[in-house]
Amino acid sequence: MPSYIGAIDQGTSSSRFLIFDENGKIVALHQIGFPQYYPQPGWIEHNPNEILDSVSKCVDVCITQFLNDKTHSIKDIKAIGITNQRETFIAWDKNTGKPLHNAIVWSDTRTLDLVHHLTEQINHGADIFKKLCGLPISTYFSAVKLLWMINNVPAVRDAHNNDTLLVGTVDTWLIW
Numbered sequence: 001m002p003s004y005i006g007a008i009d010q011g012t013s014s015s016r017f018l019i020f021d022e023n024g025k026i027v028a029l030h031q032i033g034f035p036q037y038y039p040q041p042g043w044i045e046h047n048p049n050e051i052l053d054s055v056s057k058c059v060d061v062c063i064t065q066f067l068n069d070k071t072h073s074i075k076d077i078k079a080i081g082i083t084n085q086r087e088t089f090i091a092w093d094k095n096t097g098k099p100l101h102n103a104i105v106w107s108d109t110r111t112l113d114l115v116h117h118l119t120e121q122i123n124h125g126a127d128i129f130k131k132l133c134g135l136p137i138s139t140y141f142s143a144v145k146l147l148w149m150i151n152n153v154p155a156v157r158d159a160h161n162n163d164t165l166l167v168g169t170v171d172t173w174l175i176w
Contacts, residue, residue, distance in 0.1 A: 004066070006080035008055055010170050012036075012088070012105065015051065017058035019066050019077065027069075030061035037102060042109040045102035048090045048173055055174060084170040089145040091156045092173070094166045100155040103170070104145045111144040118144070142169065 002022060009016040016031040032054045037045040066072050087106040092099045104110070118137055119126045126136040135141055146167055149156040159165035166176065 002076060003078045004072075004076050006059075006062070006077050008059070008080065008082045008084075008174065010051065010055055010082065010084040010174065012085050012107075015054035015058050017055070017062040019062055028062045028065040030058045030065070032058055036105070040110070042112075044105035044108045046088065046105060048092065048099040048103050051103065051170060052174065082171045082174060084174070086169060087140050087142050087145075088170050089142045089149075089167065090170065090173045091146070091149055091153075091159070091165060091167045092176075093159050094164050097176075100159055100165070101149055101153045103173075104149070106140055108145075109139045111139045111148045114144050114148055115139055115141075142167075 004022075004027065005020045007016075007018045007020065009018065013036065014031055014033040016029065018026055019028040021027050034046065034050045034054045037047070039045060063074070066077075067074065085106055088103050090099060090103045091101055115126070115137055122128050122137075126138065128137065129141075130136055137144065150160050151157070156165065168176070
């Protein structure tokens with residue numbers, strides 16, 4: 001019986017789901033774009049629910065395509081992997097599952113002043129975490145996006161104070 005692998009490819013401007021056979025050949029594929037939001041110059045956001053909906057629709061269409069070949073069974077798909085936009089950051093409530101703010105996209109620069117402030121306050125500057133995670137403190141870094149949200153988004157601050165805050169990158173959001 002043949003085995004297949006599914007892959008969620010959740011990117012900055014679209015989501016895709018692909019199913020590959022044992023030889024790496026694509027046997028089903030669906031892709032959907034979703035909107036980008038630019039509330040201010042340098043700020044780029046995504047609606048987390050629109051990301052989730054786009055992935056769900058891609059999976060549904062692809063599975064339907066796959067199962068249209070009557071020789072395939074859902075049990076033939078042995079694993080599903082996720083690739084995503086890495087440092088795009090999402091905050092949501094662990095009780096309701098509702099996003100508390102739009103996702104801050106990896107290329108967003110709203111935390112630039114915060115990054116400068118932090119690096120001026122630290123002896124090792126921007127490279128203080130480089131040994132631990134390979135990244136300097138920069139606007140790309142999820143930790144500064146979280147700090148910005150706690151300082152600037154009342155719903156995130158309240159969830160943090162009430163211990164109901166969940167945060168993560170897009171793969172974490174999708175798996176949750």
